[in-house]
Amino acid sequence: MLSLAQEDCHEHIIELENISFSYRDQQVISDLNFAAKERDFVGVIGSNGAGKTTLLRMIVGLLPVENGDIRLFGQSIRKFKDWERIGYVPQKNTFNPLFPATVREVVLSGLYNNKNLFRRVSKSQQRQCDDALEVMRIQEIANKRIGELSGGQQQRAFLARALINHPDLLILDEPTVGIDAETQAGFFELITHMHAHHHMTFLMVSHDMDMIEGYLGKTPKQKNGKIQFYVRHSHEIQNCEEQNLQHSLT
């Protein structure tokens, strides 16, 4: 059993406080509360239309928070500016396959939050890009057009794009939708390996109940179509003594 002092060494990364959201007159999220700490792995589940994508878009600043508050790294989203600390992989079907960019250009665009995809890139930024391509094992296809790739390869490219800034929080919206079972399993293995070996917090929407049950160790139950969170807590991976040691060494 962990003491309170041990648990408290992990900082809050996301705090949702009484969040509600409506599209015109349709209320999608009502009075949602949740908190995730450093290095937690959070599975977000809920039936179609429960508001999962809407919630992620609020957390990454693409939709306004009108009711309640979201705190990111302890700060209200209304004042938050450190967006490079957050990597976001949107749902696959929001990507246009005719987009005329190479994998390398897509990955580099993660540095600029889409402001200017083709601006001049420094040597150190190229190295950052090479590192992200290597982590995702897609160096060989770096110069291919993104639209020519398989669904699994495209997802790796978008994950590399989200990782290029070395984010502290990685947000994934159904990352394996439309991908065959074998590639899905490989992709999930990659994500769980990253969770175990990198100091990152994960928030992932998934309909894959086997994955939630297998990795997060809880049997998901649908609750009136509402969003639910299943968490593998940071202290299940690393206790605070190890964490303090790691911090004192870096």
Ligand SMILES: Nc1ncnc2c1ncn2[C@@H]1O[C@H](COP(=O)(O)OP(=O)(O)OP(=O)(O)O)[C@@H](O)[C@H]1O
């Ligand atoms: N831009 C929009 N304008 C109006 N309504 C929207 C908009 N985006 C989503 N909705 C509606 O809000 C509800 C929640 O949508 P959302 O995509 O957040 O659900 P979800 O839980 O991610 O669903 P799924 O599991 O199918 O991906 C749905 O009823 C949807 O039709």
